[in-house]
Amino acid sequence: MKYLLILFLFVGFIANGQSLKGAWQNIEAGKTTTIIATDTYLTVNIYELESKKFIESWGGKYTLGVTNEAFMEIEFHSQNPAVVNSSQSYNINLKKKSLEFNDKKFQKLDFAKENALSGLWRITARANETGEMSEMKPGPRKTLKIMAGGYFQWFAINTQTREFSGTGGGRYTLVNGKYTEKIEFFSRDNNRVGAELSFDASVNGKAWTHTGKSSKGDPIKEIWTLQD
Known part of the structure; x- marks a missing residue:
């Protein structure tokens, strides 16, 4: 009976449309904290927009518990690599337009609706100097890009x-x-x-072809593959 109750609560949580998917932001004392989340992956980024100072970034896969908790498998941390590959839990209080995450209050950003680029992507091919596409084999070393709520982030x-x-x-x-x-x-x-920076974007199934020029003016052609 106990397990049936837990299952019922979990299904009810999902049925009510509770999801961290999107972009959330907190601004305090000049510091901006932005959470970017898909249904299964999230990143937390802290920076000072006015002074252009980067402070911290971390993230990983997550699931939502039945009692106001988010459980995470940390995949990266810019300031504290010791926590990478560890399991962590965070207190959350999720409402339609607001979120308390680890005792910090966030507002949901309505910058843009979800679109063809929404999700978690991994770069799987890149053009070399001659324009020939070079495939990147799967492994622990990777570059990902998360897109949600009109916000993006790449991380290597x-x-x-x-x-x-x-x-x-x-x-x-x-x-x-x-x-x-x-x-x-x-x-x-x-x-x-x-x-x-502006680029041409074409999505075919789970493949996103990204073409244009870098900030240095160099030509870019990349293939990103949807992960979730």
């Missing part, structure tokens, strides 16, 4: 060595096949913050 990590190589993110739009990023945080070079 290695789950085996716990290495964090870099990240960047901010707002994005997708209009008539044109994908535009407006960068709000960048771990490697804060001079990138505020920049807008």
